[in-house]
Amino acid sequence: MNDLQTSVLYNRxxxxxxxxxxxxxxxxxxxxxPGQFVMVQIQSQNDPLLRRPFxxxxxxxxxxxxxxxxxxxxxxxxYKVVGRGTRLMSALQEGDAVRLLGPLGxxxxxxxxxxxxxxxxxxxGVVPLFMLACxxxxxxxxxxxxxxxxxxxxxxAVTEFERLGVETYVATDDGSLGEQxxxxxxxxxxxKKYPTARVYACGPMPMLKAVHDICVRxxxxxxxxLEALMACGIGACLGCVVPGRxxxxxxxxxxxxxxxxxxxxARDLSWEVDHD
Amino acid sequence: MTELVSRPSLAVELAGMHLRNPVMPASGTxxxxxxxTPYLDLEGIGALVTKGVSLHPKAGNPTPRIAETSxxxxxxxxxxxxxxxxxxxxxxxxxxRINTPVVVNFFGNTLxxxxxxxxxxxxxxxxxxxxLNISCPNVKQxxxxxxxxxxAAAQVVERVRRQLKIPLIVKLTPNVxxxxxxxxxxxxAGADVIxxxxxxxxxxxxxxxxxxxxxxxxxxxxxxxxxxxxxxxxYQVVRSVSIPVIGIGGIMTAEDALEFLLVGARAVQVGxxxxxxxxxxxxxxxxxxxxxxxxxxxxxxxxxxxxxxE
Numbered sequence: 127m128n129d130l131q132t133s134v135l136y137n138r139x140x141x142x143x144x145x146x147x148x149x150x151x152x153x154x155x156x157x158x159x160p161g162q163f164v165m166v167q168i169q170s171q172n173d174p175l176l177r178r179p180f181x182x183x184x185x186x187x188x189x190x191x192x193x194x195x196x197x198x199x200x201x202x203x204x205y206k207v208v209g210r211g212t213r214l215m216s217a218l219q220e221g222d223a224v225r226l227l228g229p230l231g232x233x234x235x236x237x238x239x240x241x242x243x244x245x246x247x248x249x250x251g252v253v254p255l256f257m258l259a260c261x262x263x264x265x266x267x268x269x270x271x272x273x274x275x276x277x278x279x280x281x282x283a284v285t286e287f288e289r290l291g292v293e294t295y296v297a298t299d300d301g302s303l304g305e306q307x308x309x310x311x312x313x314x315x316x317x318k319k320y321p322t323a324r325v326y327a328c329g330p331m332p333m334l335k336a337v338h339d340i341c342v343r344x345x346x347x348x349x350x351x352l353e354a355l356m357a358c359g360i361g362a363c364l365g366c367v368v369p370g371r372x373x374x375x376x377x378x379x380x381x382x383x384x385x386x387x388x389x390x391x392a393r394d395l396s397w398e399v400d401h402d
Numbered sequence: 403m404t405e406l407v408s409r410p411s412l413a414v415e416l417a418g419m420h421l422r423n424p425v426m427p428a429s430g431t432x433x434x435x436x437x438x439t440p441y442l443d444l445e446g447i448g449a450l451v452t453k454g455v456s457l458h459p460k461a462g463n464p465t466p467r468i469a470e471t472s473x474x475x476x477x478x479x480x481x482x483x484x485x486x487x488x489x490x491x492x493x494x495x496x497x498x499r500i501n502t503p504v505v506v507n508f509f510g511n512t513l514x515x516x517x518x519x520x521x522x523x524x525x526x527x528x529x530x531x532x533x534l535n536i537s538c539p540n541v542k543q544x545x546x547x548x549x550x551x552x553x554a555a556a557q558v559v560e561r562v563r564r565q566l567k568i569p570l571i572v573k574l575t576p577n578v579x580x581x582x583x584x585x586x587x588x589x590x591a592g593a594d595v596i597x598x599x600x601x602x603x604x605x606x607x608x609x610x611x612x613x614x615x616x617x618x619x620x621x622x623x624x625x626x627x628x629x630x631x632x633x634x635x636x637y638q639v640v641r642s643v644s645i646p647v648i649g650i651g652g653i654m655t656a657e658d659a660l661e662f663l664l665v666g667a668r669a670v671q672v673g674x675x676x677x678x679x680x681x682x683x684x685x686x687x688x689x690x691x692x693x694x695x696x697x698x699x700x701x702x703x704x705x706x707x708x709x710x711x712e
Contacts, residue, residue: 127440127441128440128441129441129679129680129681167678167679172473172625172626172627172654173472173473174470175470175473175474175475175625175626175674175678176470176475176677176678177678211470225679227680354465355465355466355467355468355469356468357468357475357477357674357677357678358431358676358677358678358680360437360438360441360680361433361437362431362432362433362437362438362676362677362680363430363431363468363477363479363677364462364467364479364482365465365467365468365477365479366465366468367462367465367467367482368465373461374461375461376458376461377459378459378460378461378462378482380461380462380482385437
C-alpha cells in the first residue's frame with residue numbers, strides 16, 4: 127500500500143463510454159491480488175476533491191523503453207464514464223500525472239480447491255473478475271464466466287477472457303449479444319449442471335442480491351465484490367459501510383467496503399437490507 | 403532582507419500539553435490513527451485526535467453517508483463508533499505505542515452520558531486531553547443540541563469539567579447566529595481550549611432520482627469550500643476569549659494552516675484533506691517549516707496571531 131505520484135501509459139476508449147487506463151505502478155505485479163482496488167486522483171486542484179475508487183483489471187510488466195532501463199510495472203483499470211470525475215479522467219493522455227493510492231482492500235480468496243469456479247459479472251462489474259480469471263486458469267480448468275449487460279456495448283473484455291481459455295456465456299437485456307435475458311438465468315442453469323461450483327460475482331447490487339439468493343438455494347459458496355461511494359479508501363471516513371451478518375441498530379456490525387471488502391464472503395453480509 | 407532560519411521551532415503549548423508542531427487531525431477523518439500508519443509517521447504530527455467515542459456503541463446513519471460537492475464534501479456518518487469500552491480495550495494499546503499526545507473526541511446523548519465518558523477517559527493514562535463534541539450536525543440527540551444553546555453548552559462543559567483531570571477542548575459548531583456567544587459561554591464554564599469549526603450543515607439533491615442524496619437528508623459540509631467561513635469564525639473566536647483556539651476548516655496546504663495561525667489559532671486540525679491524501683499532514687508540517695525558514699521565523703509562536711490590522 128502506498129500513495130504514488132505516477133503517470134498515464136494509455137487511456138483508450140474500448141466501447142462507447144468505457145475506457146481502459148494503464149498507469150505506471152511500481153510494485154503492483156507483486157503486491158496486488160485479484161479483487162483489490164485503487165483510489166485515483168487525476169489532478170491536484172481541489173475540485174473534484176475526492177479520489178475515485180476503481181477495481182484493478184490487471185497488472186503486468188512492460189519491457190524497458192530501451193536497454194539499460196528498468197522494466198515498467200503497470201496497473202490497468204477499466205472504467206465507465208458516469209459523472210464529472212470519470213469524464214475528466216477520460217481526457218487523460220499518455221504522460222499525464224495522476225496519484226495512485228493502493229492496492230487497497232481484501233481481494234478474492236482463490237486458494238480454495240473445492241468445485242469448479244463460476245465467475246458472474248454484470249456490466250462494469252466484470253473488471254475485477256479478469257485478474258481473478260488470470261489466477262484461476264493457472265490452478266484449474268475450466269474457468270467459466272457468465273457475463274450480463276444491458277446491451278452489447280456493456281459487455282466488456284469477453285474476447286480477453288476467451289484468450290485466457292475461459293468459457294464465456296453472455297446474456298443481454300435486449301438480446302443484442304448472447305442470449306436475451308438476465309445473467310442470473312444462466313447462473314441457475316450452470317448451477318444445475320455444476321452443483322459443486324463456487325461462485326465469484328461482481329455487478330450492481332440487485333444482481334448481487336439475486337446471485338446470492340440463487341447460491342443460497344443451491345448451497346454453493348459465493349464471494350461478492352461490492353461497489354460503494356468512498357471518500358478515503360482506507361477505513362477512516364466510514365462512508366462506504368455495508369451491514370454485516372450480525373448487524374442490528376443497537377449492536378452495529380457495519381463493515382467498511384474499502385477495508386474489510388470490497389470482496390466479502392456473502393455469508394458475512396446482511397442481505398435483508400433494502401439496497402439501491 | 404529576511405534572515406534564513408535553519409531549524410525553526412514549530413513547538414506550541416496547548417493547555418499544558420507540549421506539541422512538537424501545531425498540526426493534528428480533525429476527529430472523524432483519521433479513524434483511530436492506525437489506518438494511516440502506511441502513509442504517515444504518527445510521530446511527526448503535533449497530536450493525534452481520534453474518532454468520536456460514546457458510552458455505548460453507535461451504528462451511525464444508513465447509507466449514502468457521503469456526497470461530493472464543489473471543492474468539498476458532505477458527510478452524515480452519524481458518529482458510528484465502537485463505544486468507550488471497546489475503544490479502551492481495542493484501540494488504546496496501539497495508541498500507547500505512539501510517542502504523540504493523544505486527544506480523544508467524545509460525545510453523549512445526555513448530560514449523564516457525557517459525564518460518564520469523560521470520567522472513564524480521564525482514567526486512561528494515554529489520553530492527554532479530551533475534545534468535547536457538542537457540534538455534530540448529523541445526529542438527532544446530543545451533539546448539536548448542546549452546541550447551539552449557550553446555556554446548555556455551559557452546563558455540559560461544567561459537568562464534564564468536574565470529571566476531568568486532563569485538559570478539556572470544546573469543539574464548536576459554525577451553525578449558530580453568533581459563535582462568540584458560544585465561545586464565551588464554554589470558556590466561562592471551564593473549557594481549556596476551543597476548537598472550531600465543525601462542519602456546516604448542508605444538503606445535496608440527486609436530480610436523477612429526485613431525492614435528497616444523503617440518507618440522513620442533511621450532512622456536514624467540509625473541505626476547501628468552507629475555509630473562508632472557518633477563517634472568519636476562528637478570527638472572531640480568538641478575539642472573544644482568552645483561552646487558546648485550534649483552527650479547523652478546509653485546510654489542504656501549509657499556506658492554509660499558516661493563515662489560521664496568523665489570525666490567532668494556536669494550532670490547526672486537518673480534516674477532509676486526510677481522506678484525499680493520507681500522508682498530507684507530513685507535507686503540511688514540512689511546508690510550515692520551509693515557510694518559516696524562508697521568512698526568517700525562528701519560532702512559530704512569533705507567527706501565531708501576528709496579523710497586521712490597521
